[in-house]
Amino acid sequence: MIDPKLLRQATAEVAANLARRGFDFDAESYLALEAQRKALQVETETLQNERNQSAKSIGKAKAQGEDIEPLKAAVKDLGDRLAAADASLKGVQDELRSIELGLPNLLADDVPDGHDEDANAEVRRWGTPGEFDFEVQDHIDLGAALGMLDFDAAARISGARFAVMRGGLARLQRALIQFMLDVHVGEHGYEETYVPYLVQSQALVGTGQLPKFEEDLFRTTDENPFYLIPTAEVPVTNLARERIFEPEQLPLRLTAHTPCFRSEAGSHGQDTRGMIRQHQFEKVELVHFVAPGDSARALEELTSHAEEILKRLELPYRLVSLCSGDIGFGATKTYDIEVWLPGQQKYREISSCSNYTDFQARRMKARVRNAETGKPELLHTLNGSGVAAGRALIAVKENYQQEDGSIRVPDALKPWMGGISELRPD
RNA sequence: GGAGAGGUGCCAGAGUGGUCGAAUGGGCCUGACUCGAAAUCAGGUGUACGGUUCUCCCGUACCGUGGGUUCGAAUCCCACCCUCUCCGCCA
Numbered sequence: 165m166i167d168p169k170l171l172r173q174a175t176a177e178v179a180a181n182l183a184r185r186g187f188d189f190d191a192e193s194y195l196a197l198e199a200q201r202k203a204l205q206v207e208t209e210t211l212q213n214e215r216n217q218s219a220k221s222i223g224k225a226k227a228q229g230e231d232i233e234p235l236k237a238a239v240k241d242l243g244d245r246l247a248a249a250d251a252s253l254k255g256v257q258d259e260l261r262s263i264e265l266g267l268p269n270l271l272a273d274d275v276p277d278g279h280d281e282d283a284n285a286e287v288r289r290w291g292t293p294g295e296f297d298f299e300v301q302d303h304i305d306l307g308a309a310l311g312m313l314d315f316d317a318a319a320r321i322s323g324a325r326f327a328v329m330r331g332g333l334a335r336l337q338r339a340l341i342q343f344m345l346d347v348h349v350g351e352h353g354y355e356e357t358y359v360p361y362l363v364q365s366q367a368l369v370g371t372g373q374l375p376k377f378e379e380d381l382f383r384t385t386d387e388n389p390f391y392l393i394p395t396a397e398v399p400v401t402n403l404a405r406e407r408i409f410e411p412e413q414l415p416l417r418l419t420a421h422t423p424c425f426r427s428e429a430g431s432h433g434q435d436t437r438g439m440i441r442q443h444q445f446e447k448v449e450l451v452h453f454v455a456p457g458d459s460a461r462a463l464e465e466l467t468s469h470a471e472e473i474l475k476r477l478e479l480p481y482r483l484v485s486l487c488s489g490d491i492g493f494g495a496t497k498t499y500d501i502e503v504w505l506p507g508q509q510k511y512r513e514i515s516s517c518s519n520y521t522d523f524q525a526r527r528m529k530a531r532v533r534n535a536e537t538g539k540p541e542l543l544h545t546l547n548g549s550g551v552a553a554g555r556a557l558i559a560v561k562e563n564y565q566q567e568d569g570s571i572r573v574p575d576a577l578k579p580w581m582g583g584i585s586e587l588r589p590d
Numbered sequence: 591g592g593a594g595a596g597g598u599g600c601c602a603g604a605g606u607g608g609u610c611g612a613a614u615g616g617g618c619c620u621g622a623c624u625c626g627a628a629a630u631c632a633g634g635u636g637u638a639c640g641g642u643u644c645u646c647c648c649g650u651a652c653c654g655u656g657g658g659u660u661c662g663a664a665u666c667c668c669a670c671c672c673u674c675u676c677c678g679c680c681a
Contacts, residue, residue, distance in 0.1 A: 205641090212649085212650060213649060222661055232661080242661080388670095
């Protein structure tokens with residue numbers, strides 16, 4: 165959520181910033197509604213004051229044994245007037261809030277302008293795509309030939325967009341997760357967390373998935389439904405919900421491995437083959453809580469932590485800064501890390517690292533006490549994948565494939581592979 | 591799932607429906623005393639929103655959440671949520 169004060173005091177500037185995303189903010193009707201709010205709030209609070217004053221004098225009169233009936237008669241209609249004003253005020257406030265919850269975050273100045281992913285700016289590349297002196301296979305054929313990746317079995321159990329893995333391949337994914345967690349916890353200063361995979365709507369409102377993107381989520385049928393988390397960002401970021409941190413407690417770096425569940429509504433036809441886009445996938449997530457002034461620097465650090473994983477795995481990648489038309493709803497700035505996939509001869513997203521500034525914090529009431537003033541103020545949140553395990557597995561398979569269809573185990577993963585140095589058919 | 595107890599400020603813990611944003615104690619901050627510290631004494635110590643003559647002041651809201659009764663609710667009524675104890679079940 166954008167600061168409502170800023171929204172009404174610098175409406176034109178906000179609208180101009182949001183326009184860079186292609187978002188049309190109707191400033192005029194917002195300001196009209198805001199003027200209504202102000203008038204109604206003043207009216208309501210004046211009436212409340214009147215009620216409080218007269219209730220007090222009635223109390224005093226009664227204590228002195230006076231007849232309070234005339235006093236009661238005098239305020240007879242006050243309750244009705246107050247109820248009416250209050251109801252109008254609530255209505256306008258709800259309207260304003262729903263507008264505010266639907267506004268994306270303000271973009272950072274250095275976000276490149278553009279309509280879609282073609283305008284994303286490449287920041288740097290690392291590694292060189294490997295040369296193969298044989299015809300490369302994609303991860304689907306590789307997995308099938310190994311007998312370790314079975315989409316038919318998954319379809320019989322759960323339908324499309326699920327995968328079953330067996331043996332060394334299943335273990336390789338687990339090794340990736342262990343490796344990533346160990347690097348982040350042991351070397352990058354993260355605290356490992358274990359969090360719920362089912363959350364209630366307010367958590368998703370906090371991180372920004374709701375109310376706008378309900379169709380991307382799986383939901384239970386309970387009266388108060390649970391949602392399956394689309395990313396660990398949701399439960400982990402909400403650890404700051406309604407909390408006030410002391411300045412010395414920040415920065416706080418948290419990591420978690422969780423499965424992620426996405427309905428992928430509207431993505432029919434995209435990446436239908438293979439493990440690129442699934443209803444369920446594993447991911448290691450990185451989350452930072454930082455003081456308001458520190459988030460720009462924290463984004464660079466968080467991104468470098470995700471990059472380090474690909475470097476250790478010796479997977480070529482490039483880093484892009486998402487343009488104004490491609491960047492996510494709540495982010496002020498986002499770096500995507502794209503890993504090289506020989507099977508597609510393309511760089512594909514494997515991590516997305518974003519600075520949310522105070523956007524999520526305002527929704528969650530996540531604050532930090534200012535070291536100088538002692539007053540609580542909204543902290544800044546960031547998150548990024550460090551990295552998506554399912555896609556990392558694809559990348560390892562395709563980049564480490566050998567002519568006979570076997571797959572070499574990257575050195576970085578060997579500690580978790582129990583002596584297995586290659587995946588090959590039984 | 592059954593039975594019971596309870597949810598009040600940073601913590602503990604009061605609160606016959608009326609000046610309760612909330613006693614008291616602890617903690618914390620400031621000051622006095624002291625060479626310094628301890629002890630003692632005095633004062634202060636929530637958040638959000640709004641108004642404003644905007645480093646002051648004023649108003650409103652908040653005692654688990656949401657409704658209701660009332661001129662007036664932390665206090666009464668209803669529903670829900672959560673925590674704890676015991677029983678049952680279970681990984």
